[in-house]
Amino acid sequence: MRKTSNFLIFLFFLLLGCSSERNTFTNRLYHNVTARFNAYFLAKEKIGEAEASFKDAYQEDYTQVLPVYFPIDSAAVDANAEKLNEARELAGKAIDWHRISQWVDDSYFLLGLIDYYEANTDDAINTYKYLNVNSKDDEVRHQALIQLLRIFVEQRKFDDASYVIDFLSKETDISKENKQTLYKTLAYYYEARHEKDGVIAALEKCIELTTDNHEKSRLNFILGQLYQRAGFDALAYDFYNDASEGNPPYELAFFSQLYAQQVAELEKSKDLKKVRDYYDDLYKDRKNTDLRDVVLYERALFELKQHETEDAIDLLHRAAQEPGKLEKQKGxxxxxxxxxxxxxxxxxxxxxxxxxxxxQHFKPTDASYSALSSKKEILDRYTANYELLTENDSLLRLSQMSPEAQEEVAENYIRAEEERLIAEAQAKTEQKNSGIFDNLLAFGGNTAASTFYFDNPTAVQKGEIEFFRNWGNRALEDNWRRKSSSFGNTVSSVPTTTDTTATKQISQEDSIRGILPNKEALLANIPKDQEKLAQLNDQMEGARLELGKVLFFDLDKPDLAREYLTDLLQFHPDSEKKSEAYYTLYLIEKETGGSTAYYVSRLNNEFPDSPFTKSVNNPLSENSGTAANKTAEANYKKAYHAFQSGDYNTAKSLTQTTLDNYPLTSVSDKLMLLDIMLTGKLAAAERYQERLEEYIENSENPELTKMARNMLEALTGEKAEMQMTTSDTTAVSDSLSVTKTKEAVASDSLDVEKQIYKLNKAQTHIFILAIDPEVITETKNLSAELENFHDKNFQDSRLRTGNLSFTRNQSILLVSPFSNAEKAMDYRRKFLTEFKYQGLPEELKKRSFVISIQNFQQLNKRKDIAEYEAFFKSSY
Structure with missing residues (x-):
């Protein structure tokens, strides 16, 4: 009975201690133990498992400087959603069930960590701010602040991050573990700001406090990479050697030893044979089977430094064929x-x-992906036009040959293809029979492997070619001998007579195996009628212009561009693209210091009204700023004085020359009206009336518009009809019958815009930003900021910026030239997302647009930006 009573008393006090409200010693002891070794422990374990999974999902790229913190893939987070949810529930229980324990704040930290991993960053930030303010546990507060610093760095909120760093620098008694995490996060901060000295200093401090050997090896490797790129080979060598210690992953150990040898011996050695033997030994080592592509790649880089380009290309091709383990290495x-x-x-x-x-081997999130994609877009345009030009040129040459000569070319091509296929098969045969055990095969002799037909690639290839000669390209099906089966299912166009080595190397993997085009199919592709020949010529005309533009504007090859454009003028003398070719050649000569006079003369003589002619007569740099306004004002005064003196021809010449050379100045409206007045003196009355009506309709200057109305009234003797006021609505029997719907008005307006503005996306384009009067003073340094923006993002585009007066109260900022609409729109998209200027409202940025040179002339005449904006939105 006594034992039972004692047990019941103990049980009573135990149940009393389970209360989460009573703050007694027994309660605290129970909840501290239960929270720490139950809910909190299990939640931390689940998060640890998820973090290990994140790490496994990330593949280190040892050829680049490793990131301080490896990026976490959202797909990996999604795959671990169940673990994170379980951890969230357990951490919540540690808080709700054990409120008086010492592990409540630690559990809140885990909740913030889960929110961070699940990209609920606002919730994570609020949790860590709460802990910093309310937690009495300095250990947890410091953890929360360090994690908060990491989030601010990821969000590139460097001001907030600096504030946290400053706050932590004043904290005392930071634990060793937290100091290690803090220094690592500081390295991450400097890494994001591209401050390599800061990264190095922080990582060196971090390594001193790191106890995990794998982590220490990784950090030493990063320091070795940073010092190697900075040119401190001795320091890099020491850190690479340190990275090899601590039993790191094999790939890390391999690259540490490889790079250590590079900085110690390979880069400085004059014994080239010794260096090449070193790489050969690495390649032959069976432990490096999965990394042979890396060895060949590094050897190729070494050969490039020795200017052995051919050897380097061969090594890179071999590296591409190795299976490899690292996906990005192939990239x-x-x-x-x-x-x-x-x-x-x-x-x-x-x-x-x-x-x-x-x-194909990079992800869109990789650092080099965007730059490579942009370069590829340019090369895509070049290649498409180059291949079109080359193929059409070959077809035209073949069309001029006799039928016998055409047949001979086709037969030679088929014969060359057969020889190529057999040579590839023989190479495979030699490779297959080169094993050291070939002479020990059971059936006697050293040619046993090649006696069986299907084990001999050369015999198989010859058999396929022989079958093709007799039967053509037959599908694998029943009754293939039937005559109704079609020949020549695979049709190839006649290739050019020459081919580059690079092209052959690229196409080897995709080459046709035993299927060749027959002679009839090749000959059928040769054009015979004039319509087809004319079509090929038209395509070549466009291709030559596009190649010239791509080579000059995008690839910075003015000499090559000049060749294609002069070919266009030579082979297509009646081309509609001559004006743009002249203009591009003018820019090429201007860029290279050549003579531009010839092309200016050609444009003025052959295309006097072309926008390209106006552009060369009125360069943007000469048309901007005060100088243009002063020149235009001086010419206006001279023209007006000549008008008053009765010298109308001189006045007319001055107004037209000034308007052509300086179309966008503060006196353009006055010059336009004076030119119309001179029309009244020198031309028919009908033309005078027509120009006055156009001016009244388009001018935005009320004083000059009133003057033009008075002139029109004096000419016609009739007053202009007053617009109907709202009080006149009684005269309308049914307003719905005479009033168009908004949709109909918009439709009519769009039709007018389409008639005025012509969509030509292949033409040279300009980017325009209209500056409203109220923000002109705030944007006085806008041009300079744009120049910095161009230097950073468009270094090779040779963009020019101008600030011009468009109307009396409005100016426009122009950026040019862009070779086509696509390039201009790419610029606009980058401008909208990345260009930041305090005095430029976002709403004004969004109203920017691009416009072709031809449409710009129309816009300049009509002065109606809203009208063009409607066309821009519907067309671009």
Missing amino acids: YIYQKLAEIFFDEREDYRASKYYLDSAL
Whole structure:
């Protein structure tokens, strides 16, 4: 009975201690133990499992400087949603069920961490701010502040991050573990700000406090990379050696040893054979089977430094064929091939295809993806036009040959393809029979492997070619001998007689295996009628212009661009694209210091009304600012004085010259009206009346409009009809019958815009930002800010900026030239998202637009930006 009584008493006090409200020693002890080793412990374990999964999902890219914190893939977070939800429930229970325990704040920290991983950053920030203000546990407060710092760095809120850093610098008694995390997060802060010295200093402090050997190896490797890129090879060597210690992952150990050798010996060694032997030994080491592509890539980089470009290309091709383990490595291999063919060979077509392959191995989130994609878009345009021009040129040449000569070309091509396929098969046969055990095969002799037909690629290839000669391209199906089966299912156009080595290397993997075009199919592609020949010529005309523009504006190859444009003028003397070709050649000569006079003369003589002619006569740099206004004002005074003196011809010449050369100045409206007055003196009355009516309709200057109305009244003797006021509505029997709906008005307006403005996206374009009068003073430094924006984002585009008076109260900012609408729209998109200027309202930025040169002339005449904006929104 005594034992039972004692047990019941103990049970009573135990149940009393389970209360989450009573703040007694027994209560606190119970809740502290239960929270720590139950709910909180399990929640932390679940988060640890999720973090390990995040790490496993990320593949380190050792060829680049490793990030301080590896990025967390949202897909990996989604895959661990169940674990994170369980951790959230457990942390919530640790708070709700054990409110008086010491682990409540720690559990709140875990909730903030879960919110951070699930991208609920606002909730995470609020949780950590709450802990900083309310928690009495300095350990937890410091953890919360460090995690808050990491979030601010990720969001690029560097002012907030600096505030947190300053706050933490004044804190005392920060634990060793928190100091280690703090220094790592400081390194992350400096990494985001591209301050390498700060990263190095923070990581060195972090390593001193790090106890995890794998983490220490990784941080040492990052420091080795940073010092190697800074040129401090001795320091890099020490850190790479330190990274090899601590039993790191094999890939990290491999790259540490590889780079340590590079900074210690390979880069400085004059014994090239020793260096090459080192790479050969690495390649032969069976432990490096999965990293052979890396070894070949590094060897190729070494050969490039020795100016052995051919050897480097061969090594890179071999590296691309290795299976490999690191996905991005293949991307770097193809990227390097693209760079070689772009920079050294100037083979932009081959470079494009290598870039295609490189981008398949990168993710859109990778740092180099955006730049490579932009470069690829340019090379895509070049390649499409180059291949079109080359193919059409070959077809036209073939069309001029006799039928016998055409047949001979087709037969030679088929024969060359057969030889190529057999040579590839023989190479495979040699590779297959080169094993060291080939002479020990059971059936006697050393040719046993090649005696069986299907084990001999050469025999198989010859058999396929022989079958093709007899039967053509037959599908794999029953009754294939039937005559009704169609021949030549695979039709290839006649290729050019020459081909580059790079093209052959690219196409080897995709080459046709045993299927060749027959002679009839090849000959059928040769054009014979004049309509088809004219179509090919038209395509070549456009291709030559586009190649000239791409080479000059995008690839900065003015000499090559000049060749294509002069070919256009030579082979297409009646081309509608001559004016743009003249203009581009004018820009090329201006860029290279050549003579521009010839093309200015051609434009003025052949295309006097072309917008390109007006552009060369009125360069943007000469048309901007005070100088243009002063010149225009002086010419206006001279013209008006000549008008008053009766010298109408001189006055007319002055007004037209000034309007052509300086179309957008503060006196343009006055010059236009004076020119109309001179029309009244020198031309028929009908023309005078027509121009007055146009001026009244389009002018935004009320005083000059009133003057024009008076002139019109004096000419016609009739007053202009007054507009109907709202009091006249009684005269309308049914307002609905005479009033158009808003949709109908908008439709009519759009029709007018389409008639006035012509959509031509291939034409040279201008970017325009209209500046309202009320913000002119706030945007006085806008042009300078744009120049900085261009230097940062469009270094190779040679963009020019001008600030012009459009109407009396409104100015416009122009950026030019863009070779087509796509380039202009790309600029506008980047302008809207990345250009920041305090005095420029976002609403005004969104009203920016792009316009072709031809449409700009119309806009300049009509002075109606709203009208063009409607056309822009519907067309672009």
